[in-house]
Structures are given as C-alpha cells and as structure tokens.
Amino acid sequence: MHSLPMSRWFYCSGSAVRRHCVRTPRAQKKLLLSGLGSTTAFAIALSGCGNSVRYAVAVNVLCVSVALAFIWKGRERSLLGELWIALTLPLAALPVALANGVSTNSCLLMSARFVLAHTAGIFGVRGIIAEFKQGNRAAGYAGLLVVALGIAALAGISLSPSLACGAFYVVALGARLMRPSPKSLRQIGWLLIGASTVQAAWLALALR
Numbered sequence: 001m002h003s004l005p006m007s008r009w010f011y012c013s014g015s016a017v018r019r020h021c022v023r024t025p026r027a028q029k030k031l032l033l034s035g036l037g038s039t040t041a042f043a044i045a046l047s048g049c050g051n052s053v054r055y056a057v058a059v060n061v062l063c064v065s066v067a068l069a070f071i072w073k074g075r076e077r078s079l080l081g082e083l084w085i086a087l088t089l090p091l092a093a094l095p096v097a098l099a100n101g102v103s104t105n106s107c108l109l110m111s112a113r114f115v116l117a118h119t120a121g122i123f124g125v126r127g128i129i130a131e132f133k134q135g136n137r138a139a140g141y142a143g144l145l146v147v148a149l150g151i152a153a154l155a156g157i158s159l160s161p162s163l164a165c166g167a168f169y170v171v172a173l174g175a176r177l178m179r180p181s182p183k184s185l186r187q188i189g190w191l192l193i194g195a196s197t198v199q200a201a202w203l204a205l206a207l208r
Helices: 006-022 025-047 051-072 079-091 094-099 104-134 141-157 159-178 182-206
Strands: none
Touching: 025 051, 051 079, 051 094, 079 104, 094 104, 104 141, 104 159, 104 182, 141 159, 159 182
16 A cells, blocks of 8 residues: 555545445435435426426436446447437426427427537547547548538528537537647637537527
8 A cells, every 4th residue: 555656545545435435324325315305306396397398308318318328338438329418418408498488499409509519529529539540531521511411401490599500510620620639639628618608608699
C-alpha cells in the first residue's frame, strides 16, 4: 500500500470506501425509499396528465430501456449506441413540453432538430477519430450528408427553428473539415455544447 504514490493511494482508498458505502444496508434503504418516493410522485403527476403526455412517457421509458441495454452490454460507444442515445435524450423533453401546452407537431419538430444536431456531432467526431486512427479521410461525411438532407427537409416545414439546427450542423461540419488532432476533441466538445445551448435558446424563443 505504501509503495503506491500518495495520490494513487487516496484514489484507491476512496474507491474502496465508495464501494463499501453503497453496499451498506443504510444506503440500500435510502435508495429504496428514494425510489419509492420518486415513483409515487411520478404516478401522481402522470395521473393528472392527458393521453399525449402518457404516450410520450411510454416512448421515453422504451427508449431509456433500450439505452440501458446498450450500456449493460458495453455498447454505448458503438455507432448504433451513440445514435440511439442521441435519439433518447431529446425525447425526454417531450412530456414536459406537451404538459405545458406545446402542440404535438411543434414538440416532434423540436425533438427531430435536436436529434439531427446531435447526430451531426456524432458523425463529425467519429470521422475525426477514424481519420486519425485508420487514415480514412472520407469517414463521417456520408452521415453528415444524410443529416444535411434531414435538416433541409425540416426547413421545408418550419424554416426559422431549423436555422438553429443548421448552425449546430455548421459547427460539427467545420470541426470535421478542419481535421484536428484527437487531442483537441475536448475543445471541440465544449464548442458543440455551446452550439447546443444556443440551439436550445433559439428553439425556445421560436416556440413561444
């Protein structure tokens, strides 16, 4: 134990303490009570909602279940796993938006734009990594093209909010075209988070 560097020793000790704490009867009891309380509150809230909200919740439960299956199998970082999670996360806003009186069509269009934006980010980042590791200079561009077609189709339905999605797409495509080193992926990630925040604000204003 003493042969380990001090920082490493503290890390290992902390991990051991965390593993011990989460297995104690007290922690398990708190987890059970919290789960029961959350489930009860969720059921009460759902009972006062309309059918559209309930259907949206059911879709979310299905999507989250599949996402957890990907995680359980250790496949959450596969292309299919990442695409499924990109679909699941935006759908989480559907029940909230529907419960606040936003129309079903607007909610679906909003979710579709976020899905397309996140998908563009996935193909952009994976393309950068594939080119660096495999020398495949064309990696990611086919997926980005499909996303561009999807954004164009949505723009035919509603132009203004689609511009927000297009702005995010430009950031993802620009990052891919610049072909940065994978060491720069953290900075690219923060840039995409910023673009996603701008997109969310833009869509919120468009739905008012």
